[in-house]
Amino acid sequence: xxxxxxxxxxxxxxxxxxxxxxxxxxxxxxxxxxxxxxxxxxxxxxxxxxxxxxxxxxxxxxxxxxxxxxxxxxxxxxxxxxxxxxxxxxxxxxxxxxxxxxxxxxxxxxxxxxxxxxxxxxxxxxxxxxxxxxxxxxxxxxxxxxxxxxxxxxxxxxxxxxxxxxxxxxxxxxxxxxxxxxxxxxxxxxxxxxxxxxxxxxxxxxxxxxxxxxxxxxxxxxxxxxxxxxxxxxxxxxxxxxxxxxxxxxxxxxxxxxxxxxxxxxxxxxxxxxxxxxxxxxxxxxxxxxxxxxxxxxxxxxxxxxxxxxxxxxxxxxxxxxxxxxxxxxxxxxxxxxxxxxxxxxxxxxxxxxxxxxxxxxxxxxxxxxxxxxxxxxxxxxxxxxxxxxxxxxxxxxxxxxxxxxxxxxxxxxxxxxxxxxxxxxxxxxxxxxxxxxxxxxxxxxxxxxxxxxxxxxxxxxxxxxxxxxxxxxxxxxxxxxxxxxxxxxxxxxxxxxxxxxxxxxxxxxxxxxxxxxxxxxxxxxxxxxxxxxxxxxxxxxxxxxxxxxxxxxxxxxxxxxxxxxxxxxxxxxxxxxxxxxxxxxxxxxxxxxxxxxxxxxxxxxxxxxxxxxxxxxxxxxxxxxxxxxxxxxxxxxxxxxxxxxxxxxxxxxxxxxxxxxxxxxxxxxxxxxxxxxxxxxxxxxxxxxxxxxxxxxxxxxxxxxxxxxxxxxxxxxxxxxxxxxxxxxxx
Numbered sequence: 001x002x003x004x005x006x007x008x009x010x011x012x013x014x015x016x017x018x019x020x021x022x023x024x025x026x027x028x029x030x031x032x033x034x035x036x037x038x039x040x041x042x043x044x045x046x047x048x049x050x051x052x053x054x055x056x057x058x059x060x061x062x063x064x065x066x067x068x069x070x071x072x073x074x075x076x077x078x079x080x081x082x083x084x085x086x087x088x089x090x091x092x093x094x095x096x097x098x099x100x101x102x103x104x105x106x107x108x109x110x111x112x113x114x115x116x117x118x119x120x121x122x123x124x125x126x127x128x129x130x131x132x133x134x135x136x137x138x139x140x141x142x143x144x145x146x147x148x149x150x151x152x153x154x155x156x157x158x159x160x161x162x163x164x165x166x167x168x169x170x171x172x173x174x175x176x177x178x179x180x181x182x183x184x185x186x187x188x189x190x191x192x193x194x195x196x197x198x199x200x201x202x203x204x205x206x207x208x209x210x211x212x213x214x215x216x217x218x219x220x221x222x223x224x225x226x227x228x229x230x231x232x233x234x235x236x237x238x239x240x241x242x243x244x245x246x247x248x249x250x251x252x253x254x255x256x257x258x259x260x261x262x263x264x265x266x267x268x269x270x271x272x273x274x275x276x277x278x279x280x281x282x283x284x285x286x287x288x289x290x291x292x293x294x295x296x297x298x299x300x301x302x303x304x305x306x307x308x309x310x311x312x313x314x315x316x317x318x319x320x321x322x323x324x325x326x327x328x329x330x331x332x333x334x335x336x337x338x339x340x341x342x343x344x345x346x347x348x349x350x351x352x353x354x355x356x357x358x359x360x361x362x363x364x365x366x367x368x369x370x371x372x373x374x375x376x377x378x379x380x381x382x383x384x385x386x387x388x389x390x391x392x393x394x395x396x397x398x399x400x401x402x403x404x405x406x407x408x409x410x411x412x413x414x415x416x417x418x419x420x421x422x423x424x425x426x427x428x429x430x431x432x433x434x435x436x437x438x439x440x441x442x443x444x445x446x447x448x449x450x451x452x453x454x455x456x457x458x459x460x461x462x463x464x465x466x467x468x469x470x471x472x473x474x475x476x477x478x479x480x481x482x483x484x485x486x487x488x489x490x491x492x493x494x495x496x497x498x499x500x501x502x503x504x505x506x507x508x509x510x511x512x513x514x515x516x517x518x519x520x521x522x523x524x525x526x527x528x529x530x531x532x533x534x535x536x537x538x539x540x541x542x543x544x545x546x547x548x549x550x551x552x553x554x555x556x557x558x559x560x561x562x563x564x565x566x567x568x569x570x571x572x573x574x575x576x577x578x579x580x581x582x583x584x585x586x587x588x589x590x591x592x593x594x595x596x597x598x599x600x601x602x603x604x605x606x607x608x609x610x611x612x613x614x615x616x617x618x619x620x621x622x623x624x625x626x627x628x629x630x631x632x633x634x635x636x637x638x639x640x641x642x643x644x645x646x647x648x649x650x651x652x653x654x655x656x657x658x659x660x661x662x663x664x665x666x667x668x669x670x671x672x673x674x675x676x677x678x679x680x681x682x683x684x685x686x687x688x689x690x691x692x693x694x695x696x697x698x699x700x701x702x703x704x705x706x707x708x709x710x711x712x713x714x715x716x717x718x719x720x721x722x723x724x725x726x727x728x729x730x731x732x
Contacts, residue, residue, distance in 0.1 A: 019040060298343070518569060
């Protein structure tokens with residue numbers, strides 16, 4: 001069994017150390033209150049309690065247990081001495097809060113950070129550098145930039161103040177890149193002017209440079225639209241046609257127009273293939289300043305095309321993007337595997353959802369791609385238009401959605417000075433999210449002791465705590481000048497502001513959003529009502545909780561003209577943190593705090609038996625009340641030989657829910673060549689990945705891809721998230 005030390009490193013659990021610590025406290029008393037048998041019993045009880053947790057426990061958790069056990073023995077003088085010792089040690093540690101954690105990062109034995117982000121390899125120097133800077137930023141944030149009550153609530157897991165490792169800088173979360181503006185009207189990268197590209201492949205190359213620059217100046221995901229690249233297909237077509245005619249003229253050959261066009265289109269397809277390949281490979285091989293590939297989403301929506309020619313060219317781009325993703329990328333062994341990025345979103349619409357639709361062939365290709373590589377994810381044009389004021393647009397990264405454009409309708413005009421601005425249509429590209437603070441709904445419920453009146457009171461108090469924390473995020477951005485990130489604020493990705501101009505006007509009137517995250521609705525409802533939130537009294541209570549979050553955001557928005565929005569937090573590593581905090585505060589409550597994780601957002605618990613169609617239908621009601629972002633998923637087996645079932649699910653998504661995805665398994669063992677599902681086993685109270693064919697447990701010699709929070713993760717996960725992955729039931 002393992003224990004996680006304060007610096008994040010992992011060590012063997014040694015109950016003898018507990019006995020020694022209690023004995024020292026006992027011996028320090030004027031009269032010994034505990035016998036040797038009492039001390040041995042305390043150590044044994046704690047050992048047993050830790051083993052039942054089925055995960056590595058932290059030093060703080062063990063010390064809390066020690067205090068409780070001493071009190072149970074009525075050894076109050078010993079307890080006082082032990083508590084005083086802990087307090088004095090905490091004062092010593094507080095004098096320097098970063099050195100030990102940074103040293104453990106450098107030596108690669110910080111277990112928490114090693115598995116904090118499933119797309120970062122903590123052994124790599126650039127990742128370590130980012131994590132080291134992050135530790136300094138967290139320290140400054142907690143000691144100097146946040147008030148004590150916010151820091152305390154964050155540490156205790158009442159709320160989560162996201163991305164505190166970047167808060168010291170004036171950075172926002174995620175965005176929709178205005179790629180059209182930058183490509184059509186030129187941009188500047190590293191003080192070099194980049195003019196409008198003269199071919200599709202060049203446009204794709206410039207796009208990847210923009211993506212890398214944007215990723216290095218924000219900390220969350222970004223999305224681009226293939227529709228912004230599609231116009232350059234015809235640019236290449238005309239260029240290729242001129243070249244073909246010149247070649248034919250040199251050869252003194254005069255074929256008919258049909259033959260010329262066929263030659264042109266064949267060369268054009270190779271050009272599109274080359275351009276899409278550039279995006280695919282550049283994105284996964286780029287290393288941004290935070291030590292990882294850009295968290296990029298590519299949006300594929302035929303409805304964005306401006307004319308029929310452009311729609312057909314966009315379809316060509318989508319087709320190629322899907323074909324290349326089906327193929328995958330080669331790992332170090334030369335085997336085709338599933339890449340994490342870019343994430344793909346395919347919009348289901350009337351002209352591609354039915355068997356006789358013009359572009360149904362793309363939907364069939366998307367189904368094959370999902371069955372093999374887990375992407376694309378799906379947005380329903382029909383449902384999105386219902387819920388987003390008639391507009392269809394991508395999320396910013398994995399799930400964060402902008403609020404519908406209200407500044408255009410209010411006549412505020414081109415506040416970002418975008419060169420592609422049109423007052424006749426709503427604007428989404430070039431907008432961003434200011435940041436996230438998440439409320440732990442499970443803690444609010446447990447704190448109420450099942451008294452519903454008390455629950456609503458506590459919920460209001462916690463929401464106001466989140467509000468204050470969100471205001472701090474907003475105020476941290478106020479006064480930021482465009483010079484801090486020229487690619488964003490001066491050269492078109494977000495805006496084209498003047499040098500020295502502040503970004504303040506982009507923080508109001510709905511240009512950007514700020515997110516109230518939430519976690520653990522399932523456990524919250526189960527604790528309060530004793531039933532699942534999928535039906536009856538549980539569903540009613542869950543929907544009322546969600547409505548309360550929306551009402552709070554509406555009140556704040558009306559008072560401050562800031563677009564607060566309810567957001568279904570992905571909870572990659574935070575799910576583990578919240579679970580540990582809940583166990584410390586409330587102990588083990590069956591069905592509520594007895595896991596190493598809590599459930600993401602409004603999701604139905606991963607262990608609940610429910611079919612895929614019912615799951616999507618039930619979750620759709622909650623997704624409506626998560627307008628700032630959310631995604632539903634269904635867990636399915638290998639579907640490569642059953643794409644008809646995938647298509648049936650896609651049609652259900654189109655009719656039922658705004659945004660959803662299918663989770664499959666896509667693994668490879670580099671030791672024996674096994675292609676299938678790498679298993680999760682338990683040994684010595686720790687969850688371990690193991691090849692079922694050869695028994696390989698070396699994570700460096702296996703490729704595992706799992707959906708964890710909207711994105712696909714490929715660098716493994718902490719124990720809490722790993723337990724959640726292990727316990728997922730199939731929905732189909």
